Amino acid sequence: MSETLVLGAGMVGVATALALQAQGHAVTLADRKAPGRETSFGNAGVIQVEAAEPYAMPRAPGQLLRYGMGLSNDLVWSPAGVTSMAPALWRYWRASAPARHAEAAAVYAQLTGRATVDHAPLIDASGSENLISREGLALVFRNPAAFDAEAANAGRLADTYGVTSRILGGEDWRREEPALRATPAGVVHYTGSWSASDPGALTRAYADLFERRGGRVVLADAGSLAATGSGWRVNGPEGVIEAAQTVLCLGPWTGAALHRFGLRVPMVLKRGYHAHYDAPLRPRRPFLDTDNGVVFSAMRDGLRMTTGAALVAHDSPANPRQLTRAERQVGDLIDLGPRTGTPPWFGTRPCLPGMLPMVGPVPGQNGLWVNFGHGHQGFTLGPTTAALLTEVMTGARTPLHDALAPATQLA
Numbered sequence: 001m002s003e004t005l006v007l008g009a010g011m012v013g014v015a016t017a018l019a020l021q022a023q024g025h026a027v028t029l030a031d032r033k034a035p036g037r038e039t040s041f042g043n044a045g046v047i048q049v050e051a052a053e054p055y056a057m058p059r060a061p062g063q064l065l066r067y068g069m070g071l072s073n074d075l076v077w078s079p080a081g082v083t084s085m086a087p088a089l090w091r092y093w094r095a096s097a098p099a100r101h102a103e104a105a106a107v108y109a110q111l112t113g114r115a116t117v118d119h120a121p122l123i124d125a126s127g128s129e130n131l132i133s134r135e136g137l138a139l140v141f142r143n144p145a146a147f148d149a150e151a152a153n154a155g156r157l158a159d160t161y162g163v164t165s166r167i168l169g170g171e172d173w174r175r176e177e178p179a180l181r182a183t184p185a186g187v188v189h190y191t192g193s194w195s196a197s198d199p200g201a202l203t204r205a206y207a208d209l210f211e212r213r214g215g216r217v218v219l220a221d222a223g224s225l226a227a228t229g230s231g232w233r234v235n236g237p238e239g240v241i242e243a244a245q246t247v248l249c250l251g252p253w254t255g256a257a258l259h260r261f262g263l264r265v266p267m268v269l270k271r272g273y274h275a276h277y278d279a280p281l282r283p284r285r286p287f288l289d290t291d292n293g294v295v296f297s298a299m300r301d302g303l304r305m306t307t308g309a310a311l312v313a314h315d316s317p318a319n320p321r322q323l324t325r326a327e328r329q330v331g332d333l334i335d336l337g338p339r340t341g342t343p344p345w346f347g348t349r350p351c352l353p354g355m356l357p358m359v360g361p362v363p364g365q366n367g368l369w370v371n372f373g374h375g376h377q378g379f380t381l382g383p384t385t386a387a388l389l390t391e392v393m394t395g396a397r398t399p400l401h402d403a404l405a406p407a408t409q410l411a
């Protein structure tokens with residue numbers, strides 16, 4: 001019997017397996033697919049130390065009206081998606097009130113602030129330096145008023161959390177980024193963030209490191225998870241896997257898995273798409289086109305454009321309208337070139353209404369733990385919450401551990 005089973009081999013599960021292994025646990029990492037093939041595969045690849053404040057639900061009536069009428073490319077929705085997530089969206093709305101969002105941000109900033117520090121030894125030990133760039137993340141504005149507002153926000157983030165940035169006029173930015181075709185009103189360059197040119201490959205490289213250090217990676221279906229009396233058991237093609245303890249790191253699928261154990265954890269599932277383009281010039285740094293709600297990242301497979309959120313039913317078919325709309329509108333700023341590879345990828349940001357990941361023991365289930373709900377920043381935060389989970393599993397308890405605990409968040 002393995003000592004600890006980690007279910008789910010995205011960035012969060014792989015990092016959790018590595019952290020437990022480093023603590024001396026004999027760990028089996030199980031997934032129904034190979035490591036790093038789901039959400040951790042298709043994201044924008046940014047290790048976002050600038051994201052000190054989690055993504056709140058906009059509450060301004062004008063903004064909500066724009067979303068409702070489908071006028072913004074940042075967010076689209078379907079009636080079935082909004083209806084199925086209504087309880088979670090209602091909680092998300094309440095948690096996004098300024099005072100509660102500030103409380104969540106005070107916790108979140110402690111996670112994002114150490115994200116690159118926690119990734120660094122894994123990048124080094126897994127031999128992944130060739131995948132990493134340390135050039136920051138840029139927010140590009142066509143609209144001068146929006147630029148001024150973000151410049152002020154960057155100052156506030158620097159004062160409050162120590163987030164580093166540069167504020168540049170459009171001409172200055174174009175000198176640094178010849179891939180831009182036009183001069184924007186201005187750019188806020190968050191300098192501390194890192195990025196990966198293939199997020200799935202980085203996740204796989206971490207999983208390979210886990211195996212080289214003696215860990216076991218197997219196929220198994222979390223749907224078969226059952227308590228045995230002395231621990232936990234799942235079934236896979238290689239047979240039954242038993243373990244004294246199990247950690248669920250199933251990203252957007254974790255809420256459904258917990259439901260089987262009598263726990264209702266409402267999740268806001270924000271779908272996003274990506275496509276690749278054979279752009280004649282690629283940007284040096286990933287950037288957000290703030291007018292069109294898409295991020296551009298230079299990847300090994302081409303220029304990747306990732307979209308904002310689609311609030312749609314988790315199992316609904318692909319409808320990459322945010323990609324096609326952006327394709328029509330971004331040409332003034334960057335020459336995309338032809339789209340390569342088909343069809344567009346999509347995945348789901350695993351968001352919890354309180355905007356904090358859930359890390360700790362599952363109430364009422366002996367030996368069952370969770371590490372999930374990293375929303376917009378799971379690629380960033382995998383190694384950080386993995387370290388926190390191992391601390392909790394060895395009995396540590398600080399206000400930070402308490403804030404992330406399932407019991408606190410479900411209260």
Ligand SMILES: Cc1cc2nc3c(=O)[nH]c(=O)nc-3n(C[C@H](O)[C@H](O)[C@H](O)COP(=O)(O)OP(=O)(O)OC[C@H]3O[C@@H](n4cnc5c(N)ncnc54)[C@H](O)[C@@H]3O)c2cc1C
Nearest residue numbers: 010011012032039040043044046222251272377378379380
């Ligand atoms: C468009 C987009 C852009 C993003 N950009 C960024 C970014 O730039 N930076 C950032 O930090 N984050 C970004 N994110 C968010 C980030 O990708 C996620 O938060 C993160 O990948 C979640 O990791 P995870 O390991 O929790 O989930 P996943 O990577 O989805 O891993 C969950 C694993 O569980 C497995 N699984 C599910 N069900 C079962 C089952 N029944 N049995 C066995 N295994 C199962 C899956 O196969 C999967 O491997 C983005 C997300 C999207 C959609």
